[in-house]
Amino acid sequence: MVGGFYIWTYTYHLIRSSSLKFKAIKAENALKKPNMDLLDANEKSHLLQHDDTENQMIKVCEVSSWSKIARTLNKIVEELLAPPTIAAILGLIFGSIAWLKNLIIGSxxxxxxxxxxxxxxxxxxxxxxxxxxxxxxxxxxxxxxxxxxxxxxxxxxxxxxxxxxxxxxxxxxxxxxxxxxxxxxxxxxxxxxxxxxxxxxxxxxxxxxxxxxxxxxxxxxxxxxxxxxxxxxxxxxxxxxx
Incomplete structure (x- = not known):
């Protein structure tokens, strides 16, 4: 029971988050490849890239710590509300409490x-x-x-x-x-x-x-x-x- 709880909470979240990161990196690389030669040959493109990088850094600096905390808490709540997590928590509760277990398990x-x-x-x-x-x-x-x-x-x-x-x-x-x-x-x-x-x-x-x-x-x-x-x-x- 504990093993199933671990698999469908931590392992499920780990694979889910890793898959999202992998797909994001894959999509980013797919967008960069067609324009790689043009970016190397065009100085204006280099300047635009430099400006975009500076703008991104400014935007990142503007993000307050409270918004980061709010996003982290929101992500935790989303993970806790995932169907496998809810099922694992309910299974652990019913398996640990005797009178709840007797309501379901047994002839x-x-x-x-x-x-x-x-x-x-x-x-x-x-x-x-x-x-x-x-x-x-x-x-x-x-x-x-x-x-x-x-x-x-x-x-x-x-x-x-x-x-x-x-x-x-x-x-x-x-x-x-x-x-x-x-x-x-x-x-x-x-x-x-x-x-x-x-x-x-x-x-x-x-x-x-x-x-x-x-x-x-x-x-x-x-x-x-x-x-x-x-x-x-x-x-x-x-x-x-x-």
Whole structure:
């Protein structure tokens, strides 16, 4: 539940803001390219560019700090009112409060029809996510411009650095008494540091129409490496805990 809340709040916002910046940069570069030769050859164009730059700097200086704060607060409110954020917050509230949870979850819950409906929709999203991933992957192998070093770095961080960090974090938490003594509980926590990336990220890239092919290529290699990494690290975790 906490993982889903994190994905559909922070990760969703991160992909959304990054996609907007990427599209803005792409549009700006598209406008600059046709006029690049003319700007280099025409001195008047250089002067106009200089004047435009000065005007832009003046406009930026005129923006007060209060307007920046207002825009920041407005942006935060817009992000909080996004449907995934609202759904994640409601799910966290209903899952954390016992009497609200009993209204929906359980065979005797009065509003159990909501749980049944959400379960049906959730079961349908799994094959849909797989189809999106596979559809992007068929194009991603040809179009994606992901360098091999980037793939190696992602796999290294996900399956070597992250599990080692997880062991250190859990060892420290156990030493200070923040964790129960149950080794199975600790094993489940350690496994979380070795899992491949969430497939919901691929759905988000498809939603905002940015980096679908690159994301699918990274998913391909990380999930291939996961077959070996999960086996090796599960053996190491059991050796450390049991």
């Amino acid at each position: 005797n819950a009065p509003l159990r029809v909501i749980q049944d409906t959400v379960k049906l929709l959730g079961d349908g999203t799994i094959p849909c996510i797989t189809l999106i991933l596979g559809g992007n992957l068929t194009q991603g192998l040809k179009k994606a411009k992901v360098k091999p070093m980037i793939i190696i770095a992602v796999v290294f961080v996900r399956y070597i650095f992250s599990p080692l960090l997880g062991i250190l974090v859990l060892k420290a938490a156990s030493k200070f008494g923040f964790l129960a003594a149950d080794p199975l509980y600790k094993f489940v926590l350690m496994i979380q540091y070795t899992l491949p990336p969430a497939m919901n990220i691929g759905t988000m890239t498809q939603l905002f129409d940015v980096a679908q092919e690159e994301c699918s290529v990274l998913f391909l290699w990380t999930y291939l490496a996961a077959a070996f990494a999960l086996t090796i690290w599960s053996t190491i975790f059991m050796w450390l805990l049991f």
